[in-house]
Structure formats: structure tokens, C-alpha cells
Amino acid sequence: MKKYITLLLIAFSLLTFGQVQSKFVFGKKFNSVFQDLKNGSFKGTINGVLLLSNDKKDIILDFQGSEVVLNIEEAIEEIYDVSTKSYHGKTTSGKTEIIYQTYAGANGLQIQFNNQWFTLSGLDGASDSVINGLDYIYKTEKDYEYLILHFDKTVELSNYAYLLGLEKSTISKEKYKLLQEKTKILKVLPNSTLVFVIKRN
Numbered sequence: 001m002k003k004y005i006t007l008l009l010i011a012f013s014l015l016t017f018g019q020v021q022s023k024f025v026f027g028k029k030f031n032s033v034f035q036d037l038k039n040g041s042f043k044g045t046i047n048g049v050l051l052l053s054n055d056k057k058d059i060i061l062d063f064q065g066s067e068v069v070l071n072i073e074e075a076i077e078e079i080y081d082v083s084t085k086s087y088h089g090k091t092t093s094g095k096t097e098i099i100y101q102t103y104a105g106a107n108g109l110q111i112q113f114n115n116q117w118f119t120l121s122g123l124d125g126a127s128d129s130v131i132n133g134l135d136y137i138y139k140t141e142k143d144y145e146y147l148i149l150h151f152d153k154t155v156e157l158s159n160y161a162y163l164l165g166l167e168k169s170t171i172s173k174e175k176y177k178l179l180q181e182k183t184k185i186l187k188v189l190p191n192s193t194l195v196f197v198i199k200r201n
Contacts, residue, residue, distance in 0.1 A: 022132060023120065023131070023132055023156070024122045024129035024130060024131060024132055025129060025130060025132045026105070026128065026129060026130070027105065027107070027129070027130030027136075029105075030085075030102050030105075030107075030136070030138070031138045032085070032102075032138050032145065032147070033138075033140055033145050033200060034070065034072060034085060034145070034198075035085075036082065037072050037082075037083060038072070038074045038082045038083050039072050039073060039074045039083060040070075040071075040072045041069060041070070041071050041072070042069070042070040042072075042198050042199060042200070043067065043068070043069055043070075043198070043199055044067075044068050044069075044070065044144070044196060044197045044198035044199050045065045045066065045067060045068060045196075045197050046063045046065075046066050046067075046068040046087075046089040046194060046195065046196050046197070047063055047064060047065060047066075047194070047195045047197070048062075048063050048149075048192075048193045048194040048195050049061065049062050049063070049192060049193065049194075050063075050098070050111070050188060050192045050194065051188070051189040051190075051191060051192045052111075052113070052186060052187060052188060052189065052192075053186075053187040053189055054113075054184070054185070054186050054187070055185065055187075058189075059113075061091050061096055061098075061111075062091060062092050063089065063090075063091055063092060063194060064092045065092075066089055066090050066091060066092055066094075067089070067090070068087055068088060068089035068090075068196055068197075068198070069087075069088045069089075070085060070086070070087050070088075070196075070198050071085075071086045071088065072084070072085050072086075073086065075103075080103070080104030080105070080126075080127050080128075081103050081104040081127070083103075084101060084102070084103045084123070085101065085102045085103070086099055086100070086101045087099065087100040087101070087147070087196050087198075089194075089196070096111070096112055096113065097111075097112040098110065098111050098112070098194075100149065100194075100196075101121065101123060103123045103127050104127040104128065105127060105128040105129070105130070106121070106122035106123045106127040106128060106129055106130060107121075107122060107123075107130045107131055107134070107136070108120065108121025108122060108123045108131070109121070109131060109134070109155070109157065109188075110157075111157060111186060111188075113186055116159045116162050116163075116184075117159065117161070117162040118157035118158060118159050118162070118184075118185075118186040119157055119158065119159075119160075119161045119162070120155060120156065120157045120158070131155055132153065132155070133151055133152060133153025133154065133155045133190075134149060134150075134151055134155055135149070135150045135151075135152055136148065136149055136150075137150075143199060143200055143201070144197055144198065144199055144200060145197075145198050145200060146195060146196070146197055146198075147195070147196040147198070148193070148194075148195050148196075149193065149194045149195075149196075150191075150192075150193045151188050151189070151190055151191065151192040151193070152190055152191075153190060154187050154188070154189055154190060155187070155188040156185050156186070156187050156188075157185070157186045157187075157188065158183050158184065158185055158186070159183060159184050159186070160179065160180075160183045163179050163182055163183065164179060167179075
């Protein structure tokens, strides 16, 4: 009986590990002209659409020349990278904000939706994994760099980190279970595409 239970636990652990791993993959290098900078702030524009679904309805977020800012913040300890690069942009209406980040070999995406932040990020831990289903390409001209994000798979973001950040005290087992029940998923659908155009100087 003990052997049977042990096998079940191992199988469950492998399944859970596989689900977590499937959200991220080892990616290609961030070939950006800003990659080695320790700090700075650069302005530009963002264009494209994000096709979203929250299991109740589909939503389209459009970006038509909206302002975007690339903030480069120096790392406290230069373990894997000298800085974190954060692209902050808003939709055409200005009602919804997004943040795309890179650090070392990892990236992350945050979308503000219904006054909550939905996140998927590989920046914690070893920072060596990128979001599975999100392709990124850098193209450079004399005065501008283009960062093209294209989703070729459905990518799921959750509001769990946002809910956790609202807690002021130690999380008990009961509170942890309650947070899990409150957790919601926001899906970014395939063919969503964003183009960040950042002025180099």
C-alpha cells in the first residue's frame, strides 16, 4: 500500500512539474542594443493588438502609436545580468497598461485588466527561461530599435501574484487555499502581435 501511494505521489509531482515547465522554455538571446546598459530611460511608440480571453468573453486590446517607455534599472547584484529592461505601454484608449520585461535569459509579461494585474514571468530563480509561445525579434535602424512580440500559442497569465501582494500578514494554509480559489486566468491568444519602436537617443 505504501509503495502504491509513493508511486502516486511521484506521478503527481512529475505531472505538476511538467505543467510548470510547459509555461517556459529555454530561449534565444535578447539581441538588443540596450542589453548591456545598466540604467536609462528611452521613449517610443507601440503598435499592434492583443487578443485576450477570460473564459467569459474575448477582448481585443489595440495599440495604435501609443507612447511606450523603456526603463532600464540597474541590478542590485549583477549575478545574471547588469539590469532589468521594462517596457511600459498603454492601449490606444489609455485604459489598459502592459509591462514586458527581460532580465538575463528570462522574460515576463504583465497586463492590467479589470483593475488587477495578470502576470507570467520567468524572471525569478535562475532567470534562464522565456515564455513558451511568445516569440521575440529585435531589428535595429540608425535611430530606432524595433522589438516585435508575436504569440504563436495561447499563453496564460494569472492574477495570483497580484492577490498575494494584497496580503499584509503571513499566509496560512486556509488563506492560501482561498487565494487559489480566487485566482483567475487571462489568456493571450495566438496571432497577438506587438511592435515596440524605441528611440535609441
